[in-house]
Amino acid sequence: xxxxxxxxxxxxxxxxxxxxDKSQKNVGTGxxxxxxxxxxxxxxxxxxxxxxxxxxxxxxxxxxGSAIASSSLATEWLKGKTLDEASSIDNMDIVEELxxxxxxIHCSVLAEDAIKSAIKDYKSKNAE
Amino acid sequence: MSDKKLIYLxxxxxxxxDPRVVEAMxxxxxxxxxxxxxxxxxxxxxxxxxxxxxxxxxxxxxGADPREIIFTSGATEADNLAIxxxxxxxxxxxxxxxxxxxxxxxxxDTCKKLEKEGCEVTYLKVNxxxxxxxxxxxxxxxxxxxxxxxxxxxxxxGVVQPMKAISDICVKHQVLxxxxxxxxxxxxxxxxxxxxxxxxxxxxxxxxxxxxVGVLYVSRKGPRVKVTSQMxxxxxxxxxxxxxxxxxxxxxxxxxxxxxxxxxxxxxxRLSGLRDKLEKELMKVEEVVFNGHTEFRMPHMTNLSxxxxxxxxxxxxxxxxxxLSSGSACTSASLEPSYVLKALGLGDDLAHSSLRISLGxxxxxxDIDFAIDAIRTGVNHMRELSPIWEMYQExxxxxxxxxxxx
Numbered sequence: 331x332x333x334x335x336x337x338x339x340x341x342x343x344x345x346x347x348x349x350x351d352k353s354q355k356n357v358g359t360g361x362x363x364x365x366x367x368x369x370x371x372x373x374x375x376x377x378x379x380x381x382x383x384x385x386x387x388x389x390x391x392x393x394x395g396s397a398i399a400s401s402s403l404a405t406e407w408l409k410g411k412t413l414d415e416a417s418s419i420d421n422m423d424i425v426e427e428l429x430x431x432x433x434x435i436h437c438s439v440l441a442e443d444a445i446k447s448a449i450k451d452y453k454s455k456n457a458e
Numbered sequence: 459m460s461d462k463k464l465i466y467l468x469x470x471x472x473x474x475x476d477p478r479v480v481e482a483m484x485x486x487x488x489x490x491x492x493x494x495x496x497x498x499x500x501x502x503x504x505x506x507x508x509x510x511x512x513x514x515x516x517x518x519x520x521g522a523d524p525r526e527i528i529f530t531s532g533a534t535e536a537d538n539l540a541i542x543x544x545x546x547x548x549x550x551x552x553x554x555x556x557x558x559x560x561x562x563x564x565x566x567d568t569c570k571k572l573e574k575e576g577c578e579v580t581y582l583k584v585n586x587x588x589x590x591x592x593x594x595x596x597x598x599x600x601x602x603x604x605x606x607x608x609x610x611x612x613x614x615x616g617v618v619q620p621m622k623a624i625s626d627i628c629v630k631h632q633v634l635x636x637x638x639x640x641x642x643x644x645x646x647x648x649x650x651x652x653x654x655x656x657x658x659x660x661x662x663x664x665x666x667x668x669x670x671v672g673v674l675y676v677s678r679k680g681p682r683v684k685v686t687s688q689m690x691x692x693x694x695x696x697x698x699x700x701x702x703x704x705x706x707x708x709x710x711x712x713x714x715x716x717x718x719x720x721x722x723x724x725x726x727x728r729l730s731g732l733r734d735k736l737e738k739e740l741m742k743v744e745e746v747v748f749n750g751h752t753e754f755r756m757p758h759m760t761n762l763s764x765x766x767x768x769x770x771x772x773x774x775x776x777x778x779x780x781x782l783s784s785g786s787a788c789t790s791a792s793l794e795p796s797y798v799l800k801a802l803g804l805g806d807d808l809a810h811s812s813l814r815i816s817l818g819x820x821x822x823x824x825d826i827d828f829a830i831d832a833i834r835t836g837v838n839h840m841r842e843l844s845p846i847w848e849m850y851q852e853x854x855x856x857x858x859x860x861x862x863x864x
Contacts, residue, residue: 392766392845
Protein backbone atom coordinates (compact mmCIF):
# COMPACT_ATOMS: atom_id res chain seq x y z
CA UNK A 331 0.00 0.00 0.00
CA UNK A 332 1.31 3.43 -0.84
CA UNK A 333 1.33 5.69 2.21
CA UNK A 334 1.83 9.42 2.50
CA UNK A 335 5.20 10.81 3.56
CA UNK A 336 3.64 12.18 6.75
CA UNK A 337 2.37 8.74 7.68
CA UNK A 338 5.70 7.12 6.93
CA UNK A 339 7.47 9.74 8.98
CA UNK A 340 5.26 9.06 12.02
CA UNK A 341 5.78 5.33 11.49
CA UNK A 342 9.55 5.51 11.18
CA UNK A 343 10.05 8.11 13.89
CA UNK A 344 7.03 7.72 16.16
CA UNK A 345 6.56 10.55 18.65
CA UNK A 346 5.86 9.98 22.33
CA UNK A 347 6.31 6.24 22.56
CA UNK A 348 6.26 5.13 26.16
CA UNK A 349 4.42 4.52 29.37
CA UNK A 350 3.15 6.92 32.02
CA ASP A 351 2.56 5.78 35.57
CA LYS A 352 -1.09 4.83 35.46
CA SER A 353 -1.35 4.79 39.25
CA GLN A 354 -0.89 8.58 39.29
CA LYS A 355 -4.11 10.46 39.84
CA ASN A 356 -3.39 12.94 37.06
CA VAL A 357 -2.74 10.25 34.44
CA GLY A 358 -5.57 8.93 32.27
CA THR A 359 -5.14 5.68 30.33
CA GLY A 360 -7.11 4.43 27.36
CA UNK A 361 -6.64 0.88 26.07
CA UNK A 362 -8.70 0.08 23.00
CA UNK A 363 -8.80 -2.61 20.34
CA UNK A 364 -8.06 -6.33 20.61
CA UNK A 365 -5.17 -8.57 19.54
CA UNK A 366 -7.60 -10.70 17.49
CA UNK A 367 -8.54 -7.64 15.47
CA UNK A 368 -4.93 -6.87 14.72
CA UNK A 369 -4.68 -3.64 16.64
CA UNK A 370 -4.44 -2.56 20.25
CA UNK A 371 -3.80 1.05 21.15
CA UNK A 372 -2.84 2.35 24.56
CA UNK A 373 -2.86 6.10 24.88
CA UNK A 374 -2.10 7.99 28.08
CA UNK A 375 -2.43 11.63 29.06
CA UNK A 376 -0.89 13.47 31.97
CA UNK A 377 -2.86 16.53 33.05
CA UNK A 378 -1.40 19.58 34.78
CA UNK A 379 -3.73 19.97 37.72
CA UNK A 380 -3.37 23.71 38.08
CA UNK A 381 -3.75 24.72 34.44
CA UNK A 382 -5.98 21.80 33.40
CA UNK A 383 -3.90 21.36 30.27
CA UNK A 384 -2.55 18.05 28.97
CA UNK A 385 1.16 18.39 29.62
CA UNK A 386 2.27 15.01 28.35
CA UNK A 387 0.91 12.16 26.23
CA UNK A 388 2.38 8.74 25.49
CA UNK A 389 1.30 5.75 23.44
CA UNK A 390 2.11 2.18 22.63
CA UNK A 391 0.37 0.47 19.73
CA UNK A 392 0.22 -3.07 18.39
CA UNK A 393 -0.91 -2.69 14.83
CA UNK A 394 -0.23 -1.81 11.27
CA GLY A 395 1.65 1.24 10.05
CA SER A 396 -1.47 3.40 9.95
CA ALA A 397 -2.43 2.51 13.51
CA ILE A 398 1.02 3.42 14.79
CA ALA A 399 1.11 6.67 12.83
CA SER A 400 -2.43 7.60 13.96
CA SER A 401 -1.55 7.15 17.62
CA SER A 402 1.74 9.00 17.24
CA LEU A 403 -0.08 11.94 15.64
CA ALA A 404 -2.79 11.86 18.31
CA THR A 405 -0.26 12.21 21.13
CA GLU A 406 1.32 15.16 19.33
CA TRP A 407 -2.01 16.89 19.01
CA LEU A 408 -3.01 16.24 22.61
CA LYS A 409 -0.15 18.05 24.24
CA GLY A 410 -1.05 21.56 25.43
CA LYS A 411 -4.78 21.04 24.93
CA THR A 412 -7.56 21.29 27.51
CA LEU A 413 -9.63 18.16 28.01
CA ASP A 414 -12.51 19.74 26.13
CA GLU A 415 -10.27 20.58 23.18
CA ALA A 416 -8.86 17.05 23.27
CA SER A 417 -12.36 15.57 23.26
CA SER A 418 -13.15 17.40 20.07
CA ILE A 419 -10.39 15.73 18.05
CA ASP A 420 -12.22 13.91 15.30
CA ASN A 421 -11.00 10.80 13.54
CA MET A 422 -11.48 12.52 10.18
CA ASP A 423 -8.86 15.12 11.21
CA ILE A 424 -6.39 12.24 11.48
CA VAL A 425 -7.51 10.75 8.18
CA GLU A 426 -6.94 14.09 6.50
CA GLU A 427 -3.58 14.81 8.10
CA LEU A 428 -2.10 11.37 7.35
CA UNK A 429 -3.99 10.89 4.07
CA UNK A 430 -5.17 7.50 5.26
CA UNK A 431 -6.53 5.26 2.50
CA UNK A 432 -10.19 4.23 2.96
CA UNK A 433 -9.35 0.73 4.24
CA UNK A 434 -7.32 2.31 7.05
CA ILE A 435 -9.95 4.68 8.37
CA HIS A 436 -10.65 2.31 11.25
CA CYS A 437 -7.14 3.11 12.55
CA SER A 438 -8.14 6.74 13.00
CA VAL A 439 -11.39 5.68 14.69
CA LEU A 440 -9.36 3.63 17.10
CA ALA A 441 -7.15 6.64 17.87
CA GLU A 442 -10.20 8.80 18.56
CA ASP A 443 -11.58 6.07 20.82
CA ALA A 444 -8.26 5.88 22.64
CA ILE A 445 -8.26 9.64 23.27
CA LYS A 446 -11.85 9.57 24.59
CA SER A 447 -11.11 6.54 26.70
CA ALA A 448 -8.02 8.17 28.28
CA ILE A 449 -10.01 11.34 29.07
CA LYS A 450 -12.81 9.27 30.57
CA ASP A 451 -10.33 7.41 32.74
CA TYR A 452 -8.79 10.68 33.94
CA LYS A 453 -12.20 12.14 34.72
CA SER A 454 -13.39 9.11 36.63
CA LYS A 455 -10.20 9.12 38.71
CA ASN A 456 -10.68 12.77 39.51
CA ALA A 457 -14.41 12.82 40.10
CA GLU A 458 -14.97 13.90 43.67
CA MET B 459 18.38 0.95 6.67
CA SER B 460 19.77 1.76 3.26
CA ASP B 461 17.59 2.10 0.21
CA LYS B 462 19.96 0.47 -2.21
CA LYS B 463 19.60 -3.15 -1.25
CA LEU B 464 16.49 -4.96 -2.50
CA ILE B 465 15.97 -8.56 -1.50
CA TYR B 466 13.17 -10.71 -2.84
CA LEU B 467 11.89 -13.36 -0.42
CA UNK B 468 8.37 -13.70 -1.81
CA UNK B 469 8.95 -16.47 -4.34
CA UNK B 470 5.65 -18.15 -3.46
CA UNK B 471 3.89 -15.11 -4.88
CA UNK B 472 5.87 -15.19 -8.08
CA UNK B 473 9.41 -15.88 -9.24
CA UNK B 474 11.61 -13.83 -11.52
CA UNK B 475 11.92 -15.27 -15.01
CA ASP B 476 15.22 -17.08 -15.45
CA PRO B 477 17.30 -15.21 -18.08
CA ARG B 478 17.73 -18.51 -19.95
CA VAL B 479 13.96 -18.72 -20.20
CA VAL B 480 13.70 -15.17 -21.52
CA GLU B 481 16.30 -15.98 -24.14
CA ALA B 482 14.35 -19.03 -25.29
CA MET B 483 11.15 -16.99 -25.55
CA UNK B 484 12.38 -13.97 -27.47
CA UNK B 485 12.40 -15.39 -31.03
CA UNK B 486 8.74 -16.36 -30.62
CA UNK B 487 7.63 -12.74 -30.35
CA UNK B 488 9.24 -11.61 -33.57
CA UNK B 489 10.91 -14.11 -35.88
CA UNK B 490 8.62 -17.07 -35.16
CA UNK B 491 5.41 -15.24 -34.40
CA UNK B 492 3.14 -17.72 -36.15
CA UNK B 493 -0.12 -19.14 -34.88
CA UNK B 494 0.39 -22.74 -33.78
CA UNK B 495 -2.96 -23.56 -35.34
CA UNK B 496 -1.88 -22.41 -38.81
CA UNK B 497 -1.29 -25.83 -40.24
CA UNK B 498 -0.47 -24.81 -43.80
CA UNK B 499 2.61 -22.60 -43.75
CA UNK B 500 6.06 -22.43 -42.22
CA UNK B 501 5.12 -19.71 -39.68
CA UNK B 502 2.53 -22.01 -38.19
CA UNK B 503 4.82 -25.02 -38.37
CA UNK B 504 7.57 -23.22 -36.44
CA UNK B 505 5.10 -22.24 -33.73
CA UNK B 506 3.56 -25.70 -33.57
CA UNK B 507 7.00 -27.29 -33.38
CA UNK B 508 7.95 -25.02 -30.48
CA UNK B 509 4.71 -25.84 -28.65
CA UNK B 510 5.27 -29.56 -29.18
CA UNK B 511 8.76 -29.27 -27.73
CA UNK B 512 7.45 -27.37 -24.71
CA UNK B 513 4.77 -30.01 -24.18
CA UNK B 514 7.53 -32.61 -24.03
CA UNK B 515 9.64 -30.56 -21.64
CA UNK B 516 6.66 -30.02 -19.33
CA UNK B 517 5.45 -33.62 -19.54
CA UNK B 518 9.00 -34.75 -18.83
CA UNK B 519 9.12 -32.81 -15.58
CA UNK B 520 5.94 -34.38 -14.20
CA GLY B 521 6.16 -37.87 -15.70
CA ALA B 522 3.23 -37.36 -18.06
CA ASP B 523 2.62 -37.98 -21.75
CA PRO B 524 2.91 -34.77 -23.83
CA ARG B 525 -0.64 -35.31 -25.06
CA GLU B 526 -1.84 -34.94 -21.47
CA ILE B 527 -0.72 -31.31 -21.24
CA ILE B 528 -3.51 -28.75 -21.76
CA PHE B 529 -2.29 -25.17 -21.92
CA THR B 530 -4.20 -22.46 -20.06
CA SER B 531 -3.58 -18.87 -19.00
CA GLY B 532 -2.37 -19.93 -15.57
CA ALA B 533 -3.10 -22.12 -12.57
CA THR B 534 -6.33 -20.31 -11.69
CA GLU B 535 -7.77 -21.13 -15.09
CA ALA B 536 -6.46 -24.68 -14.87
CA ASP B 537 -8.12 -25.13 -11.45
CA ASN B 538 -11.37 -23.75 -12.83
CA LEU B 539 -11.22 -25.95 -15.89
CA ALA B 540 -10.46 -29.07 -13.88
CA ILE B 541 -13.13 -28.63 -11.24
CA UNK B 542 -15.91 -27.13 -13.34
CA UNK B 543 -14.99 -29.33 -16.27
CA UNK B 544 -15.20 -32.51 -14.19
CA UNK B 545 -18.40 -31.38 -12.47
CA UNK B 546 -20.03 -30.87 -15.85
CA UNK B 547 -18.57 -33.92 -17.59
CA UNK B 548 -19.41 -36.36 -14.79
CA UNK B 549 -22.69 -34.91 -13.56
CA UNK B 550 -24.39 -38.14 -14.60
CA UNK B 551 -22.30 -39.95 -11.99
CA UNK B 552 -22.71 -37.51 -9.16
CA UNK B 553 -22.41 -33.98 -7.88
CA UNK B 554 -20.20 -34.20 -4.79
CA UNK B 555 -16.70 -32.76 -4.52
CA UNK B 556 -14.26 -33.02 -1.63
CA UNK B 557 -11.58 -30.43 -1.00
CA UNK B 558 -9.62 -28.80 1.83
CA UNK B 559 -10.28 -25.67 3.86
CA UNK B 560 -6.73 -24.55 3.16
CA UNK B 561 -6.89 -24.70 -0.63
CA UNK B 562 -6.07 -21.68 -2.77
CA UNK B 563 -8.99 -19.38 -3.56
CA UNK B 564 -8.88 -20.56 -7.16
CA UNK B 565 -10.14 -23.92 -5.89
CA UNK B 566 -12.33 -22.71 -3.01
CA ASP B 567 -14.16 -20.04 -4.96
CA THR B 568 -14.66 -22.40 -7.88
CA CYS B 569 -16.22 -24.91 -5.49
CA LYS B 570 -18.42 -22.20 -3.95
CA LYS B 571 -19.65 -21.25 -7.40
CA LEU B 572 -20.48 -24.89 -8.13
CA GLU B 573 -22.39 -25.16 -4.86
CA LYS B 574 -24.66 -22.38 -6.10
CA GLU B 575 -25.22 -24.43 -9.22
CA GLY B 576 -26.29 -27.55 -7.36
CA CYS B 577 -23.06 -29.32 -6.48
CA GLU B 578 -22.33 -30.44 -2.96
CA VAL B 579 -18.89 -29.73 -1.56
CA THR B 580 -17.17 -31.06 1.56
CA TYR B 581 -14.39 -28.85 2.90
CA LEU B 582 -12.11 -31.05 4.99
CA LYS B 583 -10.31 -29.65 7.99
CA VAL B 584 -6.56 -29.99 8.43
CA ASN B 585 -4.57 -30.69 11.58
CA UNK B 586 -2.34 -28.23 13.45
CA UNK B 587 0.46 -28.87 10.94
CA UNK B 588 -1.82 -28.41 7.95
CA UNK B 589 -2.15 -32.06 6.92
CA UNK B 590 -5.34 -33.71 5.74
CA UNK B 591 -6.71 -36.59 7.83
CA UNK B 592 -6.88 -39.60 5.48
CA UNK B 593 -9.56 -41.36 7.52
CA UNK B 594 -11.73 -38.25 7.36
CA UNK B 595 -11.16 -38.04 3.64
CA UNK B 596 -12.22 -41.63 3.10
CA UNK B 597 -15.24 -41.20 5.36
CA UNK B 598 -16.33 -38.15 3.37
CA UNK B 599 -16.56 -40.08 0.12
CA UNK B 600 -20.15 -40.80 -0.94
CA UNK B 601 -21.63 -42.73 -3.87
CA UNK B 602 -22.14 -39.35 -5.55
CA UNK B 603 -18.56 -38.16 -5.09
CA UNK B 604 -16.94 -37.41 -8.42
CA UNK B 605 -13.82 -35.48 -7.47
CA UNK B 606 -11.30 -35.02 -4.69
CA UNK B 607 -9.30 -31.80 -5.08
CA UNK B 608 -6.37 -31.53 -2.70
CA UNK B 609 -3.42 -29.24 -3.19
CA UNK B 610 0.08 -30.68 -3.43
CA UNK B 611 1.88 -28.03 -1.35
CA UNK B 612 0.30 -25.14 0.49
CA UNK B 613 1.21 -21.64 -0.65
CA UNK B 614 1.26 -20.10 2.82
CA UNK B 615 2.82 -22.75 5.02
CA GLY B 616 4.44 -25.12 2.52
CA VAL B 617 2.99 -28.32 3.98
CA VAL B 618 3.10 -31.16 1.44
CA GLN B 619 0.06 -33.48 1.47
CA PRO B 620 0.43 -37.28 1.21
CA MET B 621 -0.46 -37.46 -2.46
CA LYS B 622 0.02 -41.19 -3.02
CA ALA B 623 -2.08 -42.13 -0.01
CA ILE B 624 -4.83 -39.74 -1.12
CA SER B 625 -4.74 -41.20 -4.60
CA ASP B 626 -5.00 -44.75 -3.24
CA ILE B 627 -8.20 -43.80 -1.43
CA CYS B 628 -9.59 -42.13 -4.56
CA VAL B 629 -8.74 -45.11 -6.76
CA LYS B 630 -10.28 -47.51 -4.27
CA HIS B 631 -13.55 -45.59 -4.43
CA GLN B 632 -13.28 -44.77 -8.14
CA VAL B 633 -13.21 -41.04 -7.60
CA LEU B 634 -11.08 -38.70 -9.71
CA UNK B 635 -8.15 -37.06 -7.94
CA UNK B 636 -7.21 -33.53 -8.92
CA UNK B 637 -4.41 -31.49 -7.39
CA UNK B 638 -3.47 -27.83 -7.49
CA UNK B 639 0.30 -28.32 -7.61
CA UNK B 640 1.20 -24.71 -8.31
CA UNK B 641 3.68 -24.47 -5.44
CA UNK B 642 5.21 -27.92 -5.88
CA UNK B 643 5.96 -28.45 -9.56
CA UNK B 644 9.51 -27.46 -10.38
CA UNK B 645 10.56 -27.32 -6.74
CA UNK B 646 10.10 -30.90 -5.53
CA UNK B 647 9.79 -34.13 -7.52
CA UNK B 648 6.27 -34.58 -8.90
CA UNK B 649 5.44 -37.69 -10.91
CA UNK B 650 1.75 -37.88 -11.78
CA UNK B 651 1.84 -41.55 -12.73
CA UNK B 652 3.73 -42.68 -9.66
CA UNK B 653 1.53 -40.58 -7.38
CA UNK B 654 -1.71 -41.47 -9.15
CA UNK B 655 -2.86 -37.92 -9.87
CA UNK B 656 -5.57 -37.67 -12.53
CA UNK B 657 -5.72 -33.93 -13.05
CA UNK B 658 -3.12 -31.39 -11.98
CA UNK B 659 -2.91 -27.61 -12.28
CA UNK B 660 0.29 -25.58 -12.25
CA UNK B 661 1.75 -22.39 -13.69
CA UNK B 662 4.87 -20.98 -15.29
CA UNK B 663 5.48 -18.00 -13.05
CA UNK B 664 6.12 -19.94 -9.85
CA UNK B 665 9.00 -21.83 -11.44
CA UNK B 666 11.07 -19.08 -13.10
CA UNK B 667 8.88 -19.03 -16.19
CA UNK B 668 6.61 -16.25 -17.47
CA UNK B 669 3.21 -15.18 -16.14
CA UNK B 670 0.11 -15.81 -18.21
CA VAL B 671 0.74 -19.44 -19.01
CA GLY B 672 -0.31 -22.50 -17.06
CA VAL B 673 -1.08 -26.15 -17.53
CA LEU B 674 -3.80 -28.58 -16.69
CA TYR B 675 -2.53 -32.13 -16.83
CA VAL B 676 -5.39 -34.46 -17.77
CA SER B 677 -4.77 -38.19 -17.56
CA ARG B 678 -5.36 -40.05 -20.85
CA LYS B 679 -5.37 -43.55 -19.53
CA GLY B 680 -5.82 -45.35 -16.24
CA PRO B 681 -8.26 -43.53 -16.01
CA ARG B 682 -9.04 -41.66 -19.22
CA VAL B 683 -10.31 -38.32 -17.96
CA LYS B 684 -12.25 -35.74 -19.88
CA VAL B 685 -13.27 -32.28 -18.84
CA THR B 686 -15.96 -30.15 -20.41
CA SER B 687 -14.40 -27.06 -21.90
CA GLN B 688 -15.16 -23.81 -20.11
CA MET B 689 -14.02 -21.65 -23.02
CA UNK B 690 -15.68 -22.16 -26.38
CA UNK B 691 -14.02 -21.44 -29.67
CA UNK B 692 -11.66 -23.07 -32.10
CA UNK B 693 -11.44 -26.37 -30.28
CA UNK B 694 -7.77 -26.11 -29.39
CA UNK B 695 -6.12 -28.40 -26.86
CA UNK B 696 -8.15 -31.46 -27.82
CA UNK B 697 -11.33 -29.44 -27.47
CA UNK B 698 -10.79 -28.82 -23.78
CA UNK B 699 -9.50 -25.27 -23.98
CA UNK B 700 -10.09 -23.06 -26.98
CA UNK B 701 -7.99 -20.02 -27.69
CA UNK B 702 -4.87 -19.26 -29.72
CA UNK B 703 -1.90 -20.67 -27.92
CA UNK B 704 0.41 -18.23 -26.13
CA UNK B 705 3.46 -19.52 -28.00
CA UNK B 706 6.20 -17.40 -26.36
CA UNK B 707 4.72 -18.11 -22.93
CA UNK B 708 4.48 -21.81 -23.65
CA UNK B 709 8.06 -21.90 -24.93
CA UNK B 710 9.11 -20.13 -21.74
CA UNK B 711 7.22 -22.53 -19.51
CA UNK B 712 8.76 -25.45 -21.39
CA UNK B 713 12.26 -24.09 -20.91
CA UNK B 714 11.51 -23.34 -17.25
CA UNK B 715 10.42 -26.95 -16.74
CA UNK B 716 13.55 -28.26 -18.45
CA UNK B 717 15.73 -26.13 -16.16
CA UNK B 718 13.79 -27.23 -13.09
CA UNK B 719 14.23 -30.87 -14.05
CA UNK B 720 17.98 -30.31 -14.24
CA UNK B 721 18.46 -28.02 -11.27
CA UNK B 722 15.64 -28.78 -8.85
CA UNK B 723 17.67 -31.08 -6.65
CA UNK B 724 20.62 -28.71 -6.32
CA UNK B 725 18.29 -25.73 -5.79
CA UNK B 726 16.31 -27.56 -3.13
CA UNK B 727 19.43 -28.63 -1.24
CA ARG B 728 20.93 -25.16 -1.31
CA LEU B 729 17.69 -23.37 -0.45
CA SER B 730 16.72 -25.68 2.37
CA GLY B 731 20.15 -25.00 3.87
CA LEU B 732 19.56 -21.26 3.71
CA ARG B 733 15.99 -21.63 4.93
CA ASP B 734 17.13 -23.70 7.90
CA LYS B 735 19.68 -21.04 8.79
CA LEU B 736 17.07 -18.30 8.56
CA GLU B 737 14.58 -20.29 10.59
CA LYS B 738 17.10 -21.25 13.26
CA GLU B 739 18.24 -17.66 13.72
CA LEU B 740 14.73 -16.22 13.79
CA MET B 741 13.50 -18.89 16.20
CA LYS B 742 16.08 -17.57 18.66
CA VAL B 743 13.94 -14.47 19.01
CA GLU B 744 11.65 -14.73 22.04
CA GLU B 745 8.05 -15.84 21.53
CA VAL B 746 8.16 -17.05 17.95
CA VAL B 747 5.74 -19.71 16.71
CA PHE B 748 6.49 -21.95 13.72
CA ASN B 749 3.53 -22.59 11.41
CA GLY B 750 3.43 -25.73 9.32
CA HIS B 751 4.96 -29.19 9.29
CA THR B 752 8.66 -29.64 10.09
CA GLU B 753 8.99 -32.77 7.96
CA PHE B 754 6.43 -32.80 5.15
CA ARG B 755 7.14 -29.44 3.66
CA MET B 756 8.61 -27.44 0.82
CA PRO B 757 12.37 -26.90 1.01
CA HIS B 758 12.49 -23.21 0.24
CA MET B 759 10.17 -21.48 2.69
CA THR B 760 9.03 -20.95 6.23
CA ASN B 761 6.13 -19.32 8.04
CA LEU B 762 6.65 -17.82 11.49
CA SER B 763 4.48 -15.81 13.87
CA UNK B 764 6.20 -13.17 15.99
CA UNK B 765 3.91 -12.82 18.96
CA UNK B 766 2.64 -9.38 20.00
CA UNK B 767 3.77 -7.77 16.75
CA UNK B 768 1.43 -7.04 13.85
CA UNK B 769 2.65 -8.33 10.51
CA UNK B 770 2.01 -5.35 8.26
CA UNK B 771 3.65 -2.97 10.70
CA UNK B 772 6.60 -5.33 11.04
CA UNK B 773 6.97 -5.54 7.28
CA UNK B 774 6.95 -1.76 7.05
CA UNK B 775 10.13 -1.63 9.11
CA UNK B 776 12.06 -3.35 6.33
CA UNK B 777 9.97 -3.32 3.17
CA UNK B 778 12.18 -0.71 1.55
CA UNK B 779 14.74 -3.50 1.39
CA UNK B 780 13.02 -6.85 1.76
CA UNK B 781 9.94 -8.22 0.03
CA LEU B 782 7.95 -10.94 1.76
CA SER B 783 4.36 -11.65 2.85
CA SER B 784 2.26 -11.67 5.98
CA GLY B 785 -0.95 -13.39 7.03
CA SER B 786 -2.03 -10.15 8.66
CA ALA B 787 -5.45 -8.80 7.75
CA CYS B 788 -3.92 -5.49 6.79
CA THR B 789 -2.10 -7.12 3.91
CA SER B 790 -5.10 -8.99 2.51
CA ALA B 791 -7.75 -7.70 0.16
CA SER B 792 -10.48 -9.11 2.40
CA LEU B 793 -9.19 -7.42 5.58
CA GLU B 794 -9.40 -10.81 7.25
CA PRO B 795 -6.32 -12.57 8.63
CA SER B 796 -5.10 -15.64 6.75
CA TYR B 797 -7.79 -18.33 6.54
CA VAL B 798 -5.05 -20.92 6.07
CA LEU B 799 -3.41 -20.11 9.41
CA LYS B 800 -6.81 -19.97 11.08
CA ALA B 801 -7.59 -23.42 9.68
CA LEU B 802 -4.51 -24.72 11.52
CA GLY B 803 -6.19 -23.57 14.71
CA LEU B 804 -4.07 -20.47 15.22
CA GLY B 805 -5.81 -17.59 16.94
CA ASP B 806 -6.39 -14.48 14.88
CA ASP B 807 -3.69 -12.74 16.90
CA LEU B 808 -1.04 -15.21 15.69
CA ALA B 809 -2.30 -15.01 12.13
CA HIS B 810 -1.92 -11.22 12.28
CA SER B 811 1.65 -11.71 13.51
CA SER B 812 2.85 -14.07 10.79
CA LEU B 813 5.47 -13.70 8.10
CA ARG B 814 5.82 -15.98 5.09
CA ILE B 815 9.37 -16.05 3.81
CA SER B 816 9.93 -17.87 0.52
CA LEU B 817 13.35 -18.20 -1.06
CA GLY B 818 14.17 -18.86 -4.69
CA UNK B 819 16.82 -19.77 -7.21
CA UNK B 820 18.39 -16.34 -7.05
CA UNK B 821 18.46 -15.97 -3.26
CA UNK B 822 21.98 -15.71 -1.84
CA UNK B 823 23.39 -16.36 1.61
CA UNK B 824 24.12 -12.65 1.86
CA ASP B 825 20.41 -11.96 1.31
CA ILE B 826 19.53 -14.32 4.12
CA ASP B 827 22.02 -12.80 6.53
CA PHE B 828 20.65 -9.36 5.74
CA ALA B 829 17.06 -10.58 6.22
CA ILE B 830 17.81 -12.25 9.56
CA ASP B 831 19.25 -9.02 10.84
CA ALA B 832 16.47 -6.81 9.46
CA ILE B 833 13.63 -9.00 10.70
CA ARG B 834 15.17 -9.31 14.15
CA THR B 835 15.66 -5.56 14.38
CA GLY B 836 12.12 -4.99 13.12
CA VAL B 837 10.59 -7.35 15.67
CA ASN B 838 12.49 -5.71 18.52
CA HIS B 839 11.47 -2.25 17.34
CA MET B 840 7.82 -3.18 16.99
CA ARG B 841 7.79 -4.84 20.39
CA GLU B 842 9.09 -1.65 21.97
CA LEU B 843 6.00 0.00 20.49
CA SER B 844 3.63 -2.81 21.44
CA PRO B 845 1.44 -2.45 24.54
CA ILE B 846 0.66 -6.15 24.56
CA TRP B 847 4.35 -7.03 24.50
CA GLU B 848 4.75 -4.79 27.56
CA MET B 849 1.78 -6.48 29.22
CA TYR B 850 3.18 -9.91 28.38
CA GLN B 851 6.50 -8.97 29.94
CA GLU B 852 4.75 -7.71 33.05
CA UNK B 853 3.15 -11.14 33.34
CA UNK B 854 -0.38 -10.04 32.42
CA UNK B 855 -2.53 -12.93 31.21
CA UNK B 856 -3.53 -11.56 27.81
CA UNK B 857 -6.32 -14.08 27.41
CA UNK B 858 -7.95 -12.81 30.58
CA UNK B 859 -7.96 -9.16 29.49
CA UNK B 860 -11.34 -7.70 28.56
CA UNK B 861 -10.51 -6.21 25.18
CA UNK B 862 -12.78 -3.63 23.65
CA UNK B 863 -13.56 -5.28 20.33
CA UNK B 864 -14.24 -2.85 17.57
